[in-house]
Amino acid sequence: MIRLDRLTKSYAGQERPAVDDLTLEVPEGKIVVFVGPSGCGKTTTMKLINRLIEPTSGRIHLADEDVTKIPVHELRRRIGYAIQQSGLFPHQTVAQNIATVPGLLGWDKKRVHARVDELLDMVGLDPDTYRGRYPKQLSGGQQQRVGVARALGGDPQVMLMDEPFGAIDPLNREALQNEFLKIQSKLRKTIVFVTHDIDEAVKMGDKIAVFAEHGNVVQYDTPEKILAEPASEFVTDFIGAGAAVRRLSLTKLGTVDVPLWPTVPESASAEEQQDAAADSDREFVVVLDEDRRPVGWLPSDGGTRLPLISPLGPGTSLYDALDEMLAVNASALTVVDDIGRYRGVVSLDTLRTLIHTNGGSGLLQGART
């Protein structure tokens, strides 16, 4: 746990403090994301936590220890720091970079070597291919991965990540975010993560702190709450017009009620199938095999059976469902359970209803807990 208590930092020559009387707690094992406009004091707050700079006043506690009482070199080992553009040492190999903190900790060579390989594996880089390379022989995304591996090097309790994926193209960025969340689900570090990107904040954060100017946190809550109930106009402006769509990404199909469109067994005769379709109050009936797995759509206007495209599993987010509908140009897709059995149909109408029910609370019911 990290506790910031009435933290203030004034830089020389500045009229107002960069961080002014900030109190905030980062829970153990969670990711807290700092978002806010440029110059609002996010990076300053991070640097205060690991004492790259010293506060003008206020306290910072790590678990129950006052960080000003912890020797700086020890603090740096206990807090991993990953920054934009990776911050790798250019004249050191990937292995040497990752070994920085284990080396400081005095681990023997064999243990360091094993740790380097373990971390490279963890961030999705083949150790044999990459350990001997220099940073300039890596792509931007690979450098960021090494930066994250280096920050994890000494198995720190706490990680500070200052726009760690900021300089990466959207596709690689998403891959890195997903991998990092997977790593975090196992390691459960206490993490402060800075980003400019509200989508990244919603995706990565257990909680989000929205900063206004001078390290003023105007809302500190779960992503769901911030998107659904922004505390002020400032927060509304910051999260922007796409808030409803963003909420879709937090809700999984497995947690919402989807309408059951009529079905007909594949084993039924052609005539029975046509009758079922004609009687349907929907545009289609869903054809199911003997295990209740959807295998096709039968139009109610008497048309021929259409193949079934991409049934969606319970772990699919509503956002991904919408994405898929747009990709395959279908206004409805079938939803299945873990083992592929029919659960219902999600359509554009379903999504619209969920977004608009009680100002979005239809979505919140299904959101992460």
Ligand SMILES: Nc1ncnc2c1ncn2[C@@H]1O[C@H](COP(=O)(O)OP(=O)(O)OP(=O)(O)O)[C@@H](O)[C@H]1O
């Ligand atoms: N070393 C310094 N000396 C003087 N002023 C500084 C120093 N570092 C930062 N500042 C000022 O403190 C304020 C907060 O800066 P900080 O870097 O913490 O903001 P930020 O929220 O991280 O911004 P960004 O999103 O652009 O990185 C800014 O007004 C900045 O100009």
